[in-house]
Amino acid sequence: MKRGLVIGAVLLALLVGVILVAAMLGAERLPLFDLNEQQRSILYDIRVPRILLGACVGASLAVAGAGLQSLLRNPLAEPYLLGVSNGAALGTMVAFVFFQSLELTRPILAFAGAGLATLAVYRMAKSRAGMNVERLVLSGVIVTTFLSSVIVMLTTLLDAAKLRSFTFWLLGDLSQATRNGVYLSLGAVIIGTIVLMSQARALNLMMVGERDAFDFGVEVGRVRMLVFGAASLVVGAAVAASGSVGYVGLIVPHLVRLSVGSDNRLVVPFSAIAGAIFVVFADTIARTAIAPRELPVGAVTALIGAPMFIYLLRKN
């Protein structure tokens, strides 16, 4: 536990550091002091909201990954691979195509889409004999590809200009950060993390096995609904704000478990912090690598995440 606290402190310090460095870097070079009106606007209206949104999105995806992995006792359970992200993406797209004028429909439909996709995967994976790893991954892949094809079909309804915006957003894009978007994501990730942490002890028991957890007095069904609900909430908010940013929910909880063990009371909050660090770092690259143009942040997280995952796979 003491080691856990030290790691927690280090992670927090890292997060603060990465945010500060990110605030100093960008397409426009800003002085450290004595900013003029325009430079203040660049810093406070554009750069800082984007960094904070990136932190919220990273935290969201990582806690969702941590929660789902423990609940489903599956290291591959990740919002993207399980179809949760695509469910949210489809929800957002429906909002994008049919209810464009209403700003709030995006996160609401994203949440609904994420929730439905999660339930669908879960119902498909569960058999009378319980749930095994293969069925879960298979269901996730099927739901993901099914939702992808629905998204592709819906894109045919878009005109050329909209298609370009949507494709970029689908790859993960934090450039549309607004103050309201940050508040919404922050609210979602705080609620989601609190819910997941409240279930951390139960999740620890369930990692041993659902039947054992049941014998210990864990209300398995309730825990399951709470974790699914929390994961859908945070992923819905993250996807509505930034599209599909991959690999965060997969890589981050694994790295956290490698350093602090598998106690969810530590894994959940630390994943939140580490996820925030990862996405803020990746988005700083997305913002600056080819400035004044921009890369989609999802491409950067995948570029870092995929080799890292292969490394972890070979190491274990």
Next chain:
Amino acid sequence: MKSKVKGHNSRFIVMLVMLILSGCGGVRNANVADTTGSQPVATSRVVTDDLGRHVTIPLRVTRVVSLAPNLTESIFAVGAGDRLVGVTTFCNYPEQAKSITKIGDTMNPNMESIVALKPDIVFVSTASQIESFTKTLDANGIAVYVTNPMSLDDVVKDLFALSEILGNSENSGVLANFVPELKREINGFRERMKNETKVRVFVQISKEPLFTIGKQSFLNEVIDVAGGESVTNEVESAYPKLSKETALALSPDVIILSESDDNREPNEVFRNSPAVKNGRVYKINADIISRPGPRLFGGLYQIARDLHPKKFPVPF
């Protein structure tokens, strides 16, 4: 000075009207000149397209497919609209184009539909980035003519080439006269606007995410001829996604919106720009400024009038 400008304008307008009228006419004459001698009558000829490819076409081209909206408009403009047997779903102008058989959209033309139409020639524009289809059509023995309009002069050149390929003895004389004249008009325009102070223009292609025009866009020249300068003309690629920080720092004097559903107002980052503060935000139909075709000259006129209202006192 004023009257001179006015005179020049009206000539320009006359040219445009001619261009539009000629599109509706469609004078036809089946005779092929100079093939009545004792020599064997040639049944085909070879023309060279914008990529330098040698294309063998029949002497009398009667069935034409256009794979780009700018080409459809050009074909109507040279008076051969009635020979179009297939167009894309994007081809929405002129009105008659809407009732022609659709062969898919510009990005995904349907090969079977094209082959089934038995066209003498298929016109492709590199502006729609589907050069790859050229090979497939070539392999099917269908003549493919690729246009590569990168400038106003290229647009005129392509109009001329189209009138040559599609024209006949009766109307090609008219076209042969009016195309060089159009060229002279553009040069006159260029000359006229040369000494004007260049207005700093930002062209917004989409509001969120923020897309603009870059170094490789043909609109740079249009804006230049119209007496302006694109503030993003140093940014790589034709339609880059621009950092909002850079966009804010550029503080343009004029914003031109390529008007479409999700691009009807300037991005939030321009809130304090001179363009917004002075009410110098102008909309131009996206179809007009995204298509290097005959309507681009009207777009040029509109941009010039927006940039230098004092030079164009007569409402158009």
